[in-house]
Amino acid sequence: MKALVTGASGQLGRALAARLGPSAHALARAQLDVTDAAAVSAALDSIRPDVVINATAYNKVDGAESEPEAAFAVNATAVLNLALAAQRVGARLVHVSTDYVFDGAQSRPYVEDDVPRPINTYGRSKRAGEMMVEAVRGPALLLRTSGVFGPGGSRAKGGSFVDRILERARTGATLRVVDDQRFAPTFAPDLAAALVTLVERKATGTVHVTNAGACSWYELARAALELADVPATVDRISSAELAAPARRPLYSVLSNARFADLTGAPLRPWREALAEMLGR
């Protein structure tokens, strides 16, 4: 299987490149800007991949509120570029989306057929990307995930949430972390492994993939501090107190039942993956 990975310098992109090894064409933004339709078309013509895995994103949830064009360019228009080019060369497209396509009004895990109702610009731009994949109707896998963390984190977000928490705690500062948003943290290397398994099994349609379990940002921060053995005072605050520019869903846990049906087992609990990342 010849794979082309876009966004190869991101959290998921790096994990995919490591997983797939040197046989994959893993291209960072400097090698392929996915918003450039002609460049995307030329890259697919020259590489002729069997599968195109899009690990790019405009990921700044708050930033998207003030720069929606940039968010839609990467999260929607670029997905159309990739979907059309993949269809033209006969490649399968694997696109990654987010729990933030849901509004968070539910109190049971979201299944693939639940109706997306994004409540912020990032979520709307990602939903638009999903609709591009659906509209082109080529063979495609749409994988939704949540709370991605991994070594080095996301450059656009200034590193991973876990690293930022540990760094701030080591300065002795009191931390204030939101405790009223529930989601499933997902370890980038586990997500990459799951994605590759789904590709090997030729899965198509939408599949939700996260590590097992759920928590709030406060609980994730506490777990990281405990596992890394860093003492800190952590105040739990509400989303309203944080007053971030973008609203977030208060509940965005994704059901992994379809993933488990397709592959035989769900991913391990998020805390186990976090312990691995922190060397425990």
Ligand SMILES: NC(=O)c1ccc[n+]([C@@H]2O[C@H](COP(=O)([O-])OP(=O)(O)OC[C@H]3O[C@@H](n4cnc5c(N)ncnc54)[C@H](OP(=O)(O)O)[C@@H]3O)[C@@H](O)[C@H]2O)c1
């Ligand atoms: N992070 C999360 O918590 C989270 C949650 C739910 C879903 N997801 C989804 O999971 C996927 C992977 O996210 P991630 O955490 O790995 O993101 P990430 O670490 O921020 O990586 C995104 C990558 O996209 C690249 N990129 C941005 N614009 C580009 C462009 N125009 N052309 C080419 N590359 C471009 C970035 O390159 P530069 O480094 O050069 O900017 C970066 O390498 C995304 O679809 C995201 O929406 C993430």
